[in-house]
Amino acid sequence: MNRMIIVAAASFLVSVSVSAQSNEFIDGLLETPAVTLGQVSYLVLVASDNLGEDADEARAFEQLESLGWAPSGGKAGDPVTLAAFSSVLMQAFGLKGGLMYSFFPNRRYAYRELASLQVIQGRSDPGDRVDGIMAVRMLGRIFDVTGANR
Protein backbone atom coordinates (compact mmCIF):
# COMPACT_ATOMS: atom_id res chain seq x y z
CA MET A 1 0.00 0.00 0.00
CA ASN A 2 2.80 2.35 0.96
CA ARG A 3 4.59 1.51 -2.28
CA MET A 4 1.45 2.26 -4.26
CA ILE A 5 1.18 5.69 -2.66
CA ILE A 6 4.78 6.49 -3.47
CA VAL A 7 4.44 5.27 -7.04
CA ALA A 8 1.32 7.41 -7.38
CA ALA A 9 3.20 10.40 -5.95
CA ALA A 10 6.10 9.80 -8.28
CA SER A 11 3.74 9.49 -11.21
CA PHE A 12 2.18 12.78 -10.21
CA LEU A 13 5.58 14.42 -10.07
CA VAL A 14 6.47 12.90 -13.39
CA SER A 15 3.32 14.23 -15.00
CA VAL A 16 3.60 17.67 -13.45
CA SER A 17 7.26 18.55 -13.33
CA VAL A 18 9.58 15.89 -14.58
CA SER A 19 7.62 14.64 -17.52
CA ALA A 20 10.59 13.34 -19.49
CA GLN A 21 12.38 11.56 -16.74
CA SER A 22 12.39 7.96 -17.62
CA ASN A 23 10.21 5.52 -15.81
CA GLU A 24 13.35 3.46 -15.35
CA PHE A 25 14.99 6.24 -13.39
CA ILE A 26 12.01 6.65 -11.07
CA ASP A 27 11.68 2.89 -10.64
CA GLY A 28 15.38 2.60 -9.88
CA LEU A 29 15.28 5.51 -7.50
CA LEU A 30 12.39 4.08 -5.50
CA GLU A 31 14.34 0.85 -5.04
CA THR A 32 17.49 2.64 -3.85
CA PRO A 33 18.26 2.33 -0.13
CA ALA A 34 20.81 5.18 -0.27
CA VAL A 35 20.50 7.62 -3.17
CA THR A 36 23.71 9.00 -4.65
CA LEU A 37 24.72 12.55 -5.47
CA GLY A 38 24.30 11.69 -9.15
CA GLN A 39 20.73 10.54 -8.67
CA VAL A 40 19.93 13.57 -6.52
CA SER A 41 21.46 15.87 -9.13
CA TYR A 42 19.30 14.43 -11.88
CA LEU A 43 16.11 14.32 -9.84
CA VAL A 44 16.36 17.82 -8.40
CA LEU A 45 17.87 19.69 -11.35
CA VAL A 46 15.34 18.35 -13.84
CA ALA A 47 12.45 18.96 -11.43
CA SER A 48 13.62 22.55 -10.86
CA ASP A 49 14.16 23.24 -14.58
CA ASN A 50 17.89 23.59 -14.14
CA LEU A 51 18.68 20.71 -16.48
CA GLY A 52 17.37 19.30 -19.73
CA GLU A 53 15.34 16.15 -19.39
CA ASP A 54 17.52 14.17 -21.78
CA ALA A 55 20.62 14.44 -19.58
CA ASP A 56 22.02 11.54 -17.57
CA GLU A 57 23.22 11.35 -13.97
CA ALA A 58 26.85 12.14 -14.83
CA ARG A 59 25.83 15.24 -16.76
CA ALA A 60 23.49 16.22 -13.96
CA PHE A 61 26.28 15.99 -11.39
CA GLU A 62 28.55 18.13 -13.59
CA GLN A 63 25.79 20.71 -13.72
CA LEU A 64 25.38 20.56 -9.94
CA GLU A 65 29.10 21.20 -9.53
CA SER A 66 29.09 24.05 -12.03
CA LEU A 67 26.26 25.67 -10.12
CA GLY A 68 28.32 25.37 -6.95
CA TRP A 69 25.67 23.30 -5.20
CA ALA A 70 27.58 20.02 -4.92
CA PRO A 71 29.15 19.13 -1.57
CA SER A 72 32.87 19.85 -1.70
CA GLY A 73 34.85 16.73 -2.54
CA GLY A 74 31.69 14.78 -3.35
CA LYS A 75 31.51 12.36 -6.25
CA ALA A 76 28.51 11.32 -8.33
CA GLY A 77 28.52 7.83 -6.85
CA ASP A 78 28.72 8.94 -3.21
CA PRO A 79 25.62 8.34 -1.08
CA VAL A 80 24.02 11.63 -0.14
CA THR A 81 23.28 12.67 3.43
CA LEU A 82 19.98 14.21 4.46
CA ALA A 83 21.73 17.52 5.14
CA ALA A 84 23.43 17.57 1.74
CA PHE A 85 20.17 16.68 -0.03
CA SER A 86 18.45 19.47 1.90
CA SER A 87 21.09 21.95 0.76
CA VAL A 88 20.63 20.97 -2.89
CA LEU A 89 16.84 21.31 -2.59
CA MET A 90 17.09 24.70 -0.88
CA GLN A 91 19.34 26.11 -3.58
CA ALA A 92 17.61 24.52 -6.56
CA PHE A 93 14.20 25.83 -5.53
CA GLY A 94 15.47 29.16 -4.21
CA LEU A 95 14.10 28.82 -0.68
CA LYS A 96 15.08 31.71 1.56
CA GLY A 97 15.57 29.83 4.80
CA GLY A 98 15.67 31.04 8.38
CA LEU A 99 17.72 33.73 10.05
CA MET A 100 20.74 31.49 10.52
CA TYR A 101 20.54 30.13 6.97
CA SER A 102 20.56 33.65 5.57
CA PHE A 103 23.90 34.27 7.36
CA PHE A 104 25.33 30.80 6.95
CA PRO A 105 23.73 29.05 3.95
CA ASN A 106 25.24 25.65 4.69
CA ARG A 107 23.94 22.09 4.89
CA ARG A 108 23.28 22.25 8.62
CA TYR A 109 20.82 25.12 8.38
CA ALA A 110 19.33 23.81 5.15
CA TYR A 111 18.46 20.61 7.02
CA ARG A 112 16.99 22.63 9.89
CA GLU A 113 14.91 24.72 7.51
CA LEU A 114 13.42 21.72 5.72
CA ALA A 115 12.69 20.04 9.06
CA SER A 116 10.93 23.23 10.15
CA LEU A 117 8.90 23.31 6.92
CA GLN A 118 7.92 19.65 7.49
CA VAL A 119 9.63 18.66 4.25
CA ILE A 120 11.62 16.34 6.51
CA GLN A 121 9.22 14.46 8.75
CA GLY A 122 9.72 12.10 11.67
CA ARG A 123 12.87 11.49 13.68
CA SER A 124 16.00 12.03 11.61
CA ASP A 125 19.56 13.26 11.78
CA PRO A 126 21.49 15.43 9.31
CA GLY A 127 23.93 12.60 8.63
CA ASP A 128 21.24 10.03 7.77
CA ARG A 129 21.28 8.38 4.36
CA VAL A 130 18.31 9.12 2.11
CA ASP A 131 16.45 6.29 0.44
CA GLY A 132 14.64 6.72 -2.88
CA ILE A 133 11.16 6.83 -1.39
CA MET A 134 12.17 9.55 1.05
CA ALA A 135 13.83 11.56 -1.73
CA VAL A 136 10.63 11.51 -3.82
CA ARG A 137 8.49 12.35 -0.81
CA MET A 138 10.69 15.32 0.08
CA LEU A 139 10.63 16.58 -3.49
CA GLY A 140 6.84 16.39 -3.47
CA ARG A 141 6.67 18.41 -0.24
CA ILE A 142 9.06 20.98 -1.72
CA PHE A 143 6.52 21.50 -4.50
CA ASP A 144 3.85 22.05 -1.85
CA VAL A 145 6.01 24.59 -0.03
CA THR A 146 7.13 26.53 -3.08
CA GLY A 147 3.63 26.50 -4.46
CA ALA A 148 2.44 28.10 -1.24
CA ASN A 149 5.22 30.68 -1.33
CA ARG A 150 4.73 31.81 -4.88
Next chain:
Amino acid sequence: MNRAVRASVAALFIACFPAFVSTWDYGLGFSDQSSMVVEDDFNATQSNRARAWFSSPFPAGMRLDLSGFYDFRGTYSTADTGSEIVPLRLDVDRLELAGTFADLLTNSSVLRYSVGRADVSDFSGRVISGPSDGAHAEFALGNSTYRAWGGYRGLLYKEDARSFLDIDDDSNYSDDDEYFAPSRAFIGVGARFAELLGAQDAGAELWAQVDLGSGSTKTNTVYFEPYLEGRLGRLFRWRAWTVAEAGSDGDAFFAMAAGTMLRLSVPELKGFRLTQTMSWASGSDGNFKAFTPLRQGPVGSASPFSFSDILSVGMDASFSPVRHLSAKAGGSALYRSSDNPPSGGGLRDDAVGKFLGLEVSSGASLRVASDATLDFSCGMFAPNTSDMYPEGTKIRWTASLSASLEI
Protein backbone atom coordinates in the same frame (compact mmCIF):
# COMPACT_ATOMS: atom_id res chain seq x y z
CA MET B 1 36.09 0.71 40.20
CA ASN B 2 38.84 -1.78 39.42
CA ARG B 3 40.99 -1.75 36.32
CA ALA B 4 39.11 -4.54 34.50
CA VAL B 5 35.76 -2.78 34.87
CA ARG B 6 37.25 0.51 33.70
CA ALA B 7 38.80 -1.19 30.69
CA SER B 8 35.48 -2.86 29.85
CA VAL B 9 33.58 0.41 30.08
CA ALA B 10 36.18 2.17 27.95
CA ALA B 11 36.12 -0.60 25.35
CA LEU B 12 32.32 -0.55 25.22
CA PHE B 13 32.34 3.23 24.83
CA ILE B 14 34.96 3.13 22.06
CA ALA B 15 33.05 0.36 20.28
CA CYS B 16 29.72 2.15 20.49
CA PHE B 17 30.80 5.75 20.03
CA PRO B 18 31.37 5.73 16.25
CA ALA B 19 27.99 4.09 15.76
CA PHE B 20 26.11 7.05 17.13
CA VAL B 21 28.34 10.04 16.57
CA SER B 22 28.22 9.57 12.80
CA THR B 23 24.69 10.95 12.60
CA TRP B 24 24.37 13.02 15.73
CA ASP B 25 22.81 16.44 15.84
CA TYR B 26 23.16 19.34 18.22
CA GLY B 27 22.04 22.91 18.65
CA LEU B 28 21.76 25.97 20.82
CA GLY B 29 18.71 27.98 21.71
CA PHE B 30 18.49 31.41 23.28
CA SER B 31 15.39 32.91 24.81
CA ASP B 32 14.62 36.14 26.57
CA GLN B 33 11.48 36.95 28.48
CA SER B 34 10.53 40.24 30.09
CA SER B 35 7.33 40.30 32.08
CA MET B 36 5.58 42.55 34.53
CA VAL B 37 2.68 42.43 36.95
CA VAL B 38 1.10 45.64 38.22
CA GLU B 39 -1.34 45.47 41.09
CA ASP B 40 -0.71 47.34 44.34
CA ASP B 41 2.97 47.24 43.46
CA PHE B 42 5.01 47.08 40.29
CA ASN B 43 6.83 43.80 39.72
CA ALA B 44 9.11 43.06 36.78
CA THR B 45 10.94 39.87 35.90
CA GLN B 46 13.73 39.42 33.40
CA SER B 47 14.62 35.88 32.40
CA ASN B 48 17.30 34.77 29.95
CA ARG B 49 18.06 31.21 29.02
CA ALA B 50 20.70 29.55 26.85
CA ARG B 51 19.93 25.94 26.08
CA ALA B 52 22.20 23.38 24.47
CA TRP B 53 20.92 20.09 23.11
CA PHE B 54 22.36 16.94 21.67
CA SER B 55 20.54 14.13 19.89
CA SER B 56 21.92 10.90 18.54
CA PRO B 57 21.02 7.37 17.63
CA PHE B 58 22.28 4.95 20.24
CA PRO B 59 23.24 1.28 19.99
CA ALA B 60 20.47 -1.34 20.06
CA GLY B 61 18.05 0.85 18.13
CA MET B 62 17.78 3.41 20.89
CA ARG B 63 18.07 7.17 20.77
CA LEU B 64 19.67 9.60 23.20
CA ASP B 65 18.33 13.13 23.70
CA LEU B 66 20.16 15.41 26.07
CA SER B 67 19.65 19.08 26.80
CA GLY B 68 20.72 21.45 29.51
CA PHE B 69 20.47 25.14 30.10
CA TYR B 70 21.91 28.17 31.80
CA ASP B 71 19.28 30.45 33.26
CA PHE B 72 19.50 34.01 34.51
CA ARG B 73 16.57 35.47 36.37
CA GLY B 74 16.19 38.86 37.95
CA THR B 75 13.15 40.38 39.61
CA TYR B 76 12.45 43.94 40.60
CA SER B 77 9.60 44.92 42.87
CA THR B 78 8.43 48.09 44.54
CA ALA B 79 6.97 45.93 47.32
CA ASP B 80 8.76 45.27 50.59
CA THR B 81 10.04 41.97 49.23
CA GLY B 82 12.39 44.04 47.05
CA SER B 83 14.46 42.70 44.19
CA GLU B 84 16.23 39.44 43.67
CA ILE B 85 18.77 38.15 41.18
CA VAL B 86 19.44 34.49 40.48
CA PRO B 87 22.50 34.96 38.31
CA LEU B 88 23.29 31.36 37.49
CA ARG B 89 21.23 28.24 37.29
CA LEU B 90 22.54 25.27 35.38
CA ASP B 91 20.25 22.29 35.03
CA VAL B 92 19.29 19.42 32.77
CA ASP B 93 15.83 19.63 31.27
CA ARG B 94 16.05 16.46 29.22
CA LEU B 95 18.15 13.32 29.42
CA GLU B 96 16.17 10.62 27.69
CA LEU B 97 17.17 7.27 26.26
CA ALA B 98 14.30 5.94 24.16
CA GLY B 99 13.65 2.96 21.96
CA THR B 100 10.97 1.21 19.96
CA PHE B 101 10.03 -2.38 19.26
CA ALA B 102 7.74 -2.74 16.26
CA ASP B 103 5.51 -5.71 15.43
CA LEU B 104 5.95 -7.16 18.90
CA LEU B 105 2.74 -9.20 19.08
CA THR B 106 1.06 -8.42 15.78
CA ASN B 107 2.05 -6.32 12.81
CA SER B 108 0.00 -3.45 14.24
CA SER B 109 1.65 -3.41 17.65
CA VAL B 110 4.43 -1.08 18.77
CA LEU B 111 6.21 -0.84 22.11
CA ARG B 112 7.95 2.44 22.90
CA TYR B 113 9.97 2.96 26.03
CA SER B 114 12.17 5.63 27.54
CA VAL B 115 14.21 6.19 30.67
CA GLY B 116 15.67 9.37 32.08
CA ARG B 117 14.38 12.92 32.48
CA ALA B 118 11.52 13.76 30.14
CA ASP B 119 8.15 15.48 30.19
CA VAL B 120 5.32 13.48 31.74
CA SER B 121 1.68 14.48 31.59
CA ASP B 122 -1.68 13.00 32.40
CA PHE B 123 -4.55 13.45 29.94
CA SER B 124 -5.69 16.82 31.28
CA GLY B 125 -2.26 18.02 32.38
CA ARG B 126 -3.87 18.91 35.71
CA VAL B 127 -2.49 16.01 37.80
CA ILE B 128 1.09 15.95 36.58
CA SER B 129 2.99 17.84 33.90
CA GLY B 130 6.47 19.02 33.06
CA PRO B 131 9.72 17.11 33.50
CA SER B 132 10.13 14.07 35.74
CA ASP B 133 12.90 11.54 36.30
CA GLY B 134 11.88 7.96 35.63
CA ALA B 135 10.70 5.54 32.99
CA HIS B 136 7.82 5.37 30.54
CA ALA B 137 6.48 2.55 28.39
CA GLU B 138 3.74 2.72 25.79
CA PHE B 139 2.24 -0.26 24.01
CA ALA B 140 0.03 0.41 21.00
CA LEU B 141 -2.08 -2.48 19.81
CA GLY B 142 -4.49 -1.67 17.00
CA ASN B 143 -6.72 1.19 18.11
CA SER B 144 -5.80 0.91 21.77
CA THR B 145 -2.81 2.30 23.63
CA TYR B 146 -1.59 1.22 27.07
CA ARG B 147 0.89 3.30 29.01
CA ALA B 148 2.83 3.07 32.26
CA TRP B 149 5.00 5.58 34.05
CA GLY B 150 7.17 5.51 37.13
CA GLY B 151 9.42 8.20 38.48
CA TYR B 152 10.88 10.39 41.17
CA ARG B 153 10.45 14.16 41.48
CA GLY B 154 12.92 14.95 44.25
CA LEU B 155 15.74 15.77 41.82
CA LEU B 156 13.78 18.48 40.03
CA TYR B 157 14.16 22.18 40.69
CA LYS B 158 11.34 23.10 43.07
CA GLU B 159 10.00 25.83 40.74
CA ASP B 160 9.69 23.23 37.98
CA ALA B 161 8.17 20.55 40.21
CA ARG B 162 5.62 22.94 41.80
CA SER B 163 4.74 20.44 44.50
CA PHE B 164 2.29 21.80 47.08
CA LEU B 165 0.66 18.74 48.56
CA ASP B 166 1.16 19.59 52.24
CA ILE B 167 2.79 22.04 54.64
CA ASP B 168 6.17 20.34 54.26
CA ASP B 169 6.06 21.15 50.56
CA ASP B 170 5.12 24.75 51.35
CA SER B 171 8.08 25.02 53.73
CA ASN B 172 10.40 23.56 51.14
CA TYR B 173 9.18 26.03 48.52
CA SER B 174 9.65 29.07 50.74
CA ASP B 175 13.11 27.97 51.91
CA ASP B 176 15.60 30.00 49.85
CA ASP B 177 18.39 27.54 50.63
CA GLU B 178 16.48 24.60 49.16
CA TYR B 179 16.95 23.96 45.43
CA PHE B 180 15.31 20.58 44.96
CA ALA B 181 11.64 19.64 45.13
CA PRO B 182 10.21 17.53 47.95
CA SER B 183 11.08 13.85 47.80
CA ARG B 184 8.10 12.18 46.13
CA ALA B 185 7.79 9.14 43.87
CA PHE B 186 4.94 8.37 41.50
CA ILE B 187 3.56 5.65 39.27
CA GLY B 188 0.86 5.83 36.63
CA VAL B 189 -0.96 3.50 34.25
CA GLY B 190 -3.38 4.36 31.49
CA ALA B 191 -5.38 2.92 28.62
CA ARG B 192 -6.85 4.76 25.65
CA PHE B 193 -9.24 3.33 23.10
CA ALA B 194 -9.33 5.31 19.87
CA GLU B 195 -12.59 5.67 17.93
CA LEU B 196 -14.43 3.51 20.38
CA LEU B 197 -17.72 4.96 19.24
CA GLY B 198 -17.53 6.64 15.86
CA ALA B 199 -14.93 9.38 16.08
CA GLN B 200 -14.94 9.40 19.87
CA ASP B 201 -12.04 8.14 22.02
CA ALA B 202 -12.27 6.97 25.61
CA GLY B 203 -9.66 6.24 28.21
CA ALA B 204 -8.66 6.27 31.84
CA GLU B 205 -5.52 6.80 33.88
CA LEU B 206 -4.57 5.92 37.43
CA TRP B 207 -1.80 7.82 39.17
CA ALA B 208 -0.35 7.34 42.65
CA GLN B 209 2.12 9.44 44.58
CA VAL B 210 4.14 8.45 47.65
CA ASP B 211 5.70 10.91 50.08
CA LEU B 212 9.31 9.85 50.70
CA GLY B 213 10.23 12.97 52.64
CA SER B 214 11.22 13.12 56.28
CA GLY B 215 8.90 16.00 57.15
CA SER B 216 6.24 16.16 59.82
CA THR B 217 3.42 15.16 57.46
CA LYS B 218 3.21 12.13 55.19
CA THR B 219 0.81 12.82 52.35
CA ASN B 220 0.15 10.02 49.89
CA THR B 221 -2.39 10.40 47.10
CA VAL B 222 -4.10 8.44 44.33
CA TYR B 223 -5.84 9.92 41.28
CA PHE B 224 -8.30 8.21 38.94
CA GLU B 225 -8.89 10.09 35.69
CA PRO B 226 -11.42 8.83 33.12
CA TYR B 227 -11.86 10.89 29.97
CA LEU B 228 -13.63 11.18 26.63
CA GLU B 229 -12.42 13.01 23.55
CA GLY B 230 -13.54 13.22 19.97
CA ARG B 231 -14.75 15.06 16.90
CA LEU B 232 -18.20 16.32 16.03
CA GLY B 233 -18.28 16.70 12.29
CA ARG B 234 -15.39 18.38 10.52
CA LEU B 235 -15.28 21.57 12.55
CA PHE B 236 -15.74 20.64 16.20
CA ARG B 237 -13.52 18.86 18.70
CA TRP B 238 -14.44 18.23 22.31
CA ARG B 239 -13.07 16.65 25.45
CA ALA B 240 -14.29 15.97 28.95
CA TRP B 241 -12.40 14.60 31.92
CA THR B 242 -12.70 14.21 35.62
CA VAL B 243 -10.23 13.37 38.38
CA ALA B 244 -11.13 11.67 41.64
CA GLU B 245 -8.40 12.11 44.23
CA ALA B 246 -8.09 10.04 47.39
CA GLY B 247 -5.32 10.49 49.89
CA SER B 248 -4.05 10.25 53.38
CA ASP B 249 -2.18 12.80 55.49
CA GLY B 250 -2.91 11.03 58.74
CA ASP B 251 -6.59 11.22 57.93
CA ALA B 252 -8.20 10.03 54.74
CA PHE B 253 -9.44 12.73 52.37
CA PHE B 254 -11.12 13.04 49.00
CA ALA B 255 -11.02 15.71 46.33
CA MET B 256 -12.17 16.11 42.76
CA ALA B 257 -11.51 18.07 39.59
CA ALA B 258 -13.15 18.12 36.18
CA GLY B 259 -12.96 19.93 32.88
CA THR B 260 -14.53 20.26 29.47
CA MET B 261 -13.44 21.77 26.18
CA LEU B 262 -15.35 22.45 22.97
CA ARG B 263 -13.44 23.86 20.02
CA LEU B 264 -14.61 25.17 16.66
CA SER B 265 -11.82 25.16 14.06
CA VAL B 266 -12.23 26.68 10.62
CA PRO B 267 -8.79 26.35 8.96
CA GLU B 268 -9.88 28.04 5.74
CA LEU B 269 -10.94 31.15 7.71
CA LYS B 270 -7.40 32.35 8.55
CA GLY B 271 -7.00 29.39 10.86
CA PHE B 272 -9.83 30.62 13.07
CA ARG B 273 -10.38 28.77 16.34
CA LEU B 274 -12.97 29.42 19.02
CA THR B 275 -12.53 27.44 22.22
CA GLN B 276 -14.83 27.21 25.19
CA THR B 277 -13.41 25.70 28.38
CA MET B 278 -14.57 24.89 31.85
CA SER B 279 -12.31 23.61 34.61
CA TRP B 280 -13.19 22.98 38.21
CA ALA B 281 -11.17 21.89 41.24
CA SER B 282 -12.76 21.17 44.58
CA GLY B 283 -12.08 23.18 47.71
CA SER B 284 -12.31 22.13 51.35
CA ASP B 285 -16.02 21.95 51.74
CA GLY B 286 -18.16 19.24 53.31
CA ASN B 287 -16.84 15.85 52.26
CA PHE B 288 -14.20 17.28 49.94
CA LYS B 289 -10.76 18.70 50.48
CA ALA B 290 -8.96 21.12 48.19
CA PHE B 291 -7.64 19.37 45.07
CA THR B 292 -3.88 18.75 45.41
CA PRO B 293 -2.20 17.45 42.23
CA LEU B 294 1.39 16.27 41.89
CA ARG B 295 2.21 19.48 40.07
CA GLN B 296 0.22 22.61 40.72
CA GLY B 297 -0.36 24.97 37.81
CA PRO B 298 -2.06 28.32 37.24
CA VAL B 299 -5.70 28.42 36.24
CA GLY B 300 -5.47 31.53 34.11
CA SER B 301 -2.89 33.87 32.64
CA ALA B 302 -3.56 37.13 34.47
CA SER B 303 -5.26 36.05 37.69
CA PRO B 304 -3.18 34.88 40.68
CA PHE B 305 -5.07 31.62 41.29
CA SER B 306 -3.77 28.08 41.07
CA PHE B 307 -5.86 25.04 40.14
CA SER B 308 -7.37 24.34 43.54
CA ASP B 309 -10.68 25.48 45.01
CA ILE B 310 -11.56 27.18 41.75
CA LEU B 311 -14.07 27.17 38.88
CA SER B 312 -13.08 28.79 35.62
CA VAL B 313 -15.43 29.25 32.67
CA GLY B 314 -13.78 30.82 29.67
CA MET B 315 -13.74 31.37 25.96
CA ASP B 316 -10.90 32.35 23.67
CA ALA B 317 -10.43 32.91 19.97
CA SER B 318 -7.34 32.74 17.81
CA PHE B 319 -6.58 33.28 14.16
CA SER B 320 -3.71 34.00 11.81
CA PRO B 321 -4.33 37.29 9.97
CA VAL B 322 -1.16 37.01 7.91
CA ARG B 323 1.34 34.25 7.37
CA HIS B 324 3.68 33.68 10.34
CA LEU B 325 1.55 35.83 12.65
CA SER B 326 -1.08 34.46 15.00
CA ALA B 327 -3.23 36.42 17.41
CA LYS B 328 -5.49 35.39 20.26
CA ALA B 329 -7.86 36.94 22.76
CA GLY B 330 -10.02 35.50 25.47
CA GLY B 331 -11.63 35.88 28.81
CA SER B 332 -12.87 33.82 31.70
CA ALA B 333 -15.02 34.17 34.76
CA LEU B 334 -13.51 32.80 37.96
CA TYR B 335 -15.38 31.46 40.96
CA ARG B 336 -14.26 29.83 44.18
CA SER B 337 -15.49 26.28 44.76
CA SER B 338 -15.86 26.52 48.51
CA ASP B 339 -16.39 29.29 51.04
CA ASN B 340 -12.67 29.32 51.88
CA PRO B 341 -10.21 31.94 50.62
CA PRO B 342 -8.85 30.83 47.25
CA SER B 343 -5.15 30.46 46.48
CA GLY B 344 -4.75 34.12 45.46
CA GLY B 345 -5.86 35.41 48.86
CA GLY B 346 -6.90 38.98 49.62
CA LEU B 347 -10.63 38.37 50.14
CA ARG B 348 -12.44 40.56 52.64
CA ASP B 349 -13.61 38.96 55.87
CA ASP B 350 -17.31 39.17 55.08
CA ALA B 351 -17.04 37.75 51.56
CA VAL B 352 -20.09 35.63 50.95
CA GLY B 353 -20.29 35.05 47.21
CA LYS B 354 -18.49 32.77 44.81
CA PHE B 355 -17.65 35.06 41.90
CA LEU B 356 -14.00 36.15 42.22
CA GLY B 357 -13.67 38.26 39.13
CA LEU B 358 -13.16 38.43 35.41
CA GLU B 359 -9.97 37.79 33.49
CA VAL B 360 -9.27 39.10 29.97
CA SER B 361 -6.13 38.42 27.98
CA SER B 362 -4.74 38.79 24.47
CA GLY B 363 -1.53 38.03 22.67
CA ALA B 364 0.28 37.70 19.39
CA SER B 365 3.03 35.45 18.15
CA LEU B 366 5.24 36.36 15.21
CA ARG B 367 7.42 33.77 13.55
CA VAL B 368 10.13 36.07 12.23
CA ALA B 369 11.86 33.12 10.58
CA SER B 370 11.85 29.37 11.04
CA ASP B 371 14.40 29.78 13.84
CA ALA B 372 13.30 33.04 15.45
CA THR B 373 10.02 33.95 17.18
CA LEU B 374 8.58 36.91 19.04
CA ASP B 375 5.67 36.61 21.46
CA PHE B 376 3.69 39.29 23.23
CA SER B 377 0.83 38.85 25.66
CA CYS B 378 -1.05 41.02 28.08
CA GLY B 379 -3.98 40.58 30.38
CA MET B 380 -5.95 41.92 33.29
CA PHE B 381 -7.86 40.48 36.20
CA ALA B 382 -10.71 42.63 37.49
CA PRO B 383 -11.58 41.48 41.02
CA ASN B 384 -15.19 41.41 42.17
CA THR B 385 -15.28 44.25 44.71
CA SER B 386 -19.04 44.20 45.18
CA ASP B 387 -19.11 41.30 47.65
CA MET B 388 -15.73 39.53 47.58
CA TYR B 389 -12.69 41.82 47.58
CA PRO B 390 -12.30 45.03 49.58
CA GLU B 391 -13.40 48.21 47.81
CA GLY B 392 -10.45 49.85 46.15
CA THR B 393 -8.76 46.58 45.29
CA LYS B 394 -6.84 47.36 42.15
CA ILE B 395 -7.04 45.62 38.82
CA ARG B 396 -4.13 43.27 38.26
CA TRP B 397 -2.34 43.98 34.96
CA THR B 398 0.13 41.64 33.30
CA ALA B 399 2.32 41.90 30.20
CA SER B 400 5.03 39.72 28.76
CA LEU B 401 7.40 39.96 25.79
CA SER B 402 9.61 37.08 24.77
CA ALA B 403 11.99 36.31 21.95
CA SER B 404 13.77 33.12 20.99
CA LEU B 405 16.43 32.08 18.51
CA GLU B 406 17.60 28.59 17.58
CA ILE B 407 21.06 28.18 16.13
